[in-house]
Amino acid sequence: MGVTDPAGNDTIRVPTGLSGSCSFYDTEVDYYKRSSKATSPVLLRKVLTAYSSTQNPFDQYGDGTVTRANVVPTSVTTEWPIPNSSNYLVSQVQTDYDNSFTFYPGPLSGSTYVRVTEERVYPQTPLELMSSVESCRRATLGRMCMDISAHCRTCISSKA
Numbered sequence: 001m002g003v004t005d006p007a008g009n010d011t012i013r014v015p016t017g018l019s020g021s022c023s024f025y026d027t028e029v030d031y032y033k034r035s036s037k038a039t040s041p042v043l044l045r046k047v048l049t050a051y052s053s054t055q056n057p058f059d060q061y062g063d064g065t066v067t068r069a070n071v072v073p074t075s076v077t078t079e080w081p082i083p084n085s086s087n088y089l090v091s092q093v094q095t096d097y098d099n100s101f102t103f104y105p106g107p108l109s110g111s112t113y114v115r116v117t118e119e120r121v122y123p124q125t126p127l128e129l130m131s132s133v134e135s136c137r138r139a140t141l142g143r144m145c146m147d148i149s150a151h152c153r154t155c156i157s158s159k160a
Helices: none
Strands: 002-004 010-017 024-033 042-055 068-081 088-097 101-103 108-111 116-122 131-134 137-139 144-146
Touching: none
Parallel strands: none
Antiparallel strands: 002 010, 010 024, 024 042, 042 068, 068 088, 088 116, 101 108, 116 131, 137 144
């Protein structure tokens, strides 16, 4: 799936059905300077997202279509190509979430309130630990990050 902005730059999205289900999420987004269909397309950056999810407990009441629930991004990796090279600068944000409640009937575990329990930020290559953000929780309303720990130096809020 592609979108072209008014300046003629392309964004190509690659949706994937999580765990082979009909729940599609963008697992790769490629950003190009000008057209991705040009003779020599210029890739500006590539964003790869990994997700955690659980079986949808309400699928049993539907038409048999398998879907996923409690979908949260666990890893967002951004790659910037180095000009005249096959190498990339890479950064990554890994996020852990609460495991707060259980669905019934079931029980199916792994349901989440989407509260961040830990966020690890790795800077551009080499992937060295930039900051371990323990107990840095994001309030779900307003997407605000509340700094609970004195060691929480960086809170990166994702644009969901």
